[in-house]
Amino acid sequence: MANEGCSKAVDSPFSTDKHAQFILTQINKMRNGQHFCDVQLQVGKETFKVHRLVLAASSPYFAALFTAGMKESSKDVVQILGIEAEIFRILLDFIYTGIVNIAVNNVQELIVAADMLQLTEVVNLCCEFLKGQIDPLNCIGIFQFSEQIACHDLLEFTENYIHVHFLEVQSGEEFLALTKDQLIKILRSEELSIEDEYQVFLAAMQWLLKDLGKRKKYVVEVLDPVRFPLLPPQRLLKYIEGGYTRLQGGRWSDSRALSCVERFDTFSQYWTTVSSLHQARCGLGVAVLGGMVYAIGGEKDSMIFDCTECYDPVTKQWTTVASMNHPRCGLGVCVCYGAIYALGGWVGAEIGTTIERFDPDENKWEIVGNMAMSRYYFGCCEMQGLIYVIGGISDEGIELCSFEVYDPLSKRWSPLPPMGTRRAYLGVAALNDCIYSIGGWNETQDALHTVEKYSFEELETGRQADRLPHVPNRDPPSTLTRGRCSAHPGCHSVATRATLAPGAEAKEPSPAPGPSFAAMEPWLREGKRETERKERGRGGEADGRPSCVPWLGIGPETSARQADTPPLNQPARAQRSLS
Template sequence: MACTVYPSTSESPFLAERHACLILAQINKMRCGQHFCDVQLQVGDKEFKVHRLVLAASSPYFAALFAGGMKESSKDVVQILGVNADIFQILLDFIYTGIVSIGESNVQELIVAADMFQITEVVDLCCEFLKEQIDPTNCIGLFQFSEQIACHDLMEFTENYIHAHFLDIQNGEEFLALTKDQLVKVLRSEELSIEDEYQVFIAAMQWILKDLGRRKKHVVEVLDTVRFPLLPPQRLLKYIEGVPDFSLRVALQTLLKEYCEVSKSLKESKVSSFLQPSKARPRRKARKYLYAVGGYTRLQGGRWSDSRALSCVERFDTFSQYWTTVSSLHQARSGLGVVVVGGMVYAIGGEKDSMIFDCTERYDPITKQWATVASMNHPRCGLGVCACYGAIYAFGGWIGAEIGTSIERFDPDENNWEVVGHMSVPRYNFGCCEIQGEMGRNGFNEGSQSWRVHCSCKWSPVCHRRQDC
């Protein structure tokens, strides 16, 4: 009579965590005693007796060598080329023990050899060691080394480090020794942590001037990485005048002239903004400031009717993450419009104690001072302001005793305001923005449901707002 035995449902697997370590230790002891070794590796002038199975299980390189139908698979002595015997000893010790000794004297040879034998654990450990050693004096060398060995993890890490510490490394000898392609790759990055774009221009010029005879031919390609629209032409001209080499000075003057002509033609022709180069925008990691301008505050313990207009201006620094007080407005006011054009901050209109202003002030972040510029044609508060093609547009707002529809445009170059059109509906305390050469607004007193304006200031309907927008 046959009987069937079913496995007990109470049985469960157990893991002996020390088993793998004990087996590996025993295999290593066999290697040291040359027991069961079935192949001899010749590396330089040294011989290593090892187990095919152990090496094949640890390295795809050896798995292919011993089991891939190659002639070495049947030989008792196999010659290994392209690696130093001492470095191979370290890798062999790792295969049999899981322990590797990494130091500044062997890390570069070790990572190359480990990559050749496809021992990824050692490659990763070497990368982590190199990351811990990185500083502004060696990051360029590590970046170039990671490119040579195609170690993408280390390459990405060193690139990020260079971007984050750009100001510390741009004057170093390693930076000036970059190849042209490596330099262009670094200077094009959105991730450069810089105070302003002028620092990128100076870094590019220092690289060129380091070996002017050989690098002069790369001037156009290297300087193409610089976002010239963010640089004051006067500052560039002053630098160019001091360039000692005549032909380089002429080339730079020509480039600057072409940039100025292109910028002028874009402004005059009002080509759609999406056609303008992205280099007109600050880099993602460049130092930026957020300004809080004017407004009003409620007196301590008082009512809103006891509030007073402010002249103070505060600035938030994206590097330090702190707010600081900067130069105050000449005229305290609330309900004003604020916009940035050409690197300058403009404070427009506003009111104080029921008095509505037409004044405009301009803040220069370099001199850190406010200056009075031309006043609007109409006093306004609660107005909308927007920049488009280097000009400033002021929309609606309270104008005297009524809500206005008129639109004024300010030309910073000419320093004058002119009335250029009217909105179809009067409004105040509203937001507006520019996109692809058109300006839209969404106002408190929106009678119709449509919104858009072209630079010609002719309004046309685009879409209807949904009630839940």
Template sequence: MANEGCAKAGDSHFSLDKHAQLILAQINKMRNGQHFCDVELQVGKETFKVHRLVLAASIVNIGVNNVQELIVAADMLQLTEVVNLCCEFLKGQIDPLNCIGIFQFSEQIACHDLLEFTENYIHVHFLEVHSGEEFLALTKDQLIKILRSEELSIEDEYQVFLAAMQWILKDLGKRRKHVVEVLDPIRFPLLPPQRLLKYIEGISDFNLRVALQTLLKEYCEVCKSPKENKFCSFLQTSKVRPRKKARKYLYAVGGYTRLQGGRWSDSRALSCVERFDTFSQYWTTVSSLHQARCGLGVAVLGGMVYAIGGNNENAYFHF
């Protein structure tokens, strides 16, 4: 007859319920005797000698009220698993109103995984984030780092300009000196000149208005004489090209259609113009061509789309 606690025939494994309790009791006995203790925790004036392995294996309760203190302590004690748990918790709590605070905190404690996550979140939700109070509390360097990103999800570059100006105007006395540096990431060639002029004219602070007018004048002069200013930074490709995640439209203009299995003579020129929106990921029909045609050229100038040349089954178009 088998003894109690021994494996029986046919059992795939054997376990003892009290084993974990006995192990913990023995570890606690070693802690009380200060054997193999490799960490000291100081709480006020009292010091506790403990085992790093036991701390690392302990289960913790993470909440919004303790997560910051917990992650700092866990990082100091090199409890990687606890740090990772705290990071995952913060990722689950992130929203447009608190992401800047989490971004600054992750930079402060050098938590690169959380820092990368919050940066990406800020880029994707930029239009919501820059409207919050936390955005105005960014340091100059943090702001510039965000404004330089190719990943900003924006409808147009003017929104980035407004975000930069919003930060400057929050504390104009201290931030006026950073105007040139903060506006350097702005892609001025992509801004509508009249809209920009109107904004500048509405600024009440005289010194700031003059500084912006001077900047705008320099940009305009270089744009008029690019041959004399070949090495100006804002004329580089990165300055005249929309950001990767900026809203863009793809147009399909004219062309021809042919019945399935039909001959070339059965093809028919089209007058339709369709537009693909990179934000909504949908195609929509916009204003049609005055005359149906295919084989045409298309150009964009001053925000207008021009259809040039082409032909239909009856005539060629020359412009």
């Protein structure tokens, strides 16, 4: 019986990992000491003395190289092509030790070389490393790389990651670098984590608009995965109308957004280039506060930003400060009561109505109210503690002539007499109790070279009421509108994709006496107010405002163009509901 027990004990196999590790350690010592090495591998300019048996046992690639009757099997020096010497050294260390050093700066070359040498364990370890490094900003690059090397495990992982984090992924730069087939594959997936189908449509359009000249031929294929029956018709219509308007205004052209900044010296009368923005952008807002220049929001390649940069003229450097609560382009920006206000604009896929305020001391943006009318690419300026917004484009894609004032303390909006010409992408400035509306664009007249002036002094005193021209509105104002970045006191930004040229706020001297009416008469048109009031059955006053409209067209062509337009229907503005 005792012998049976001993026999059973002898027959039971025992194993230990220590023996295998010991053998591997000893073989590696022999390699380092160049003992029993029977072949040299030439990799680039470096030579590695190794053992055929060890390499053939570790890799099917080397097994075929040394045992399949190839000419390399009898050579003393074998050349290995397509691998860098440093990468090969790491892989050789793995063969002899089972340890591999993987880092962000070598993982791509390492996985390619390991795949070529058929070191499957290294490939798997590299894949696990990449899975741990993945995020919404680099997952597209890893997806494309895994597809290129046919690493199916990593490919499946990155695809699933893209589906789950689609909303974050589609806002990154790498998303726009997808090939057409890769994009279609992602958009067709049933696993996309989205809030509604409109987000898939926006992602497809964003990819097309990145390089419209080359990608427009794919529009049918790229939009085919979008399930249009699930799209809200009104949102799709707004996108089409808004896109058309921006295209007509030259805002979706092939022009590139710029990061360069220029400064104009009013004393020496010349422009100089200063430090560039960190983020190239157009459609941004610019303001001056506390001796600093702030660049706010904007867009590039249809990607809208919420970031804010601050330029210090002393250090001549841009720094990043707090971002807005919403990404915006075509916003209105001005300074009021020691804070920066950002109003309206294009907010994501919608036209924004919210107002944000930036406190430079707390480095914080907060939402403080809403606009009376949503609009974008409008004019904006501050005067005596009030914020004025002018023109812009409505959410119906119509250029506006409307004029409104916002009180930041009471948070109330009030309508004011509109301009005589509809204007979007206009420049606005406040000077000597007047607001100037400069240039701009509308679909009827294209780019505008006319200027209009709104005089508070003449409105308040009425001393020239009988001689002020009536500058009527071309059409009744629409019910909803959206906004544009233009101005703040002393430093306004005209809507353009050209060079951003912010300037320091200038202090104006006391207003000098204006020219006589006789001198101004060739520039102004006498309005036939009494005749127009009789024709429209109106009295001398409309909702508490003087019957005259204090917008003056500056320039002879303005008077001629506006003479044929119908008079302002002021009660229609008074009845508009404010959201």
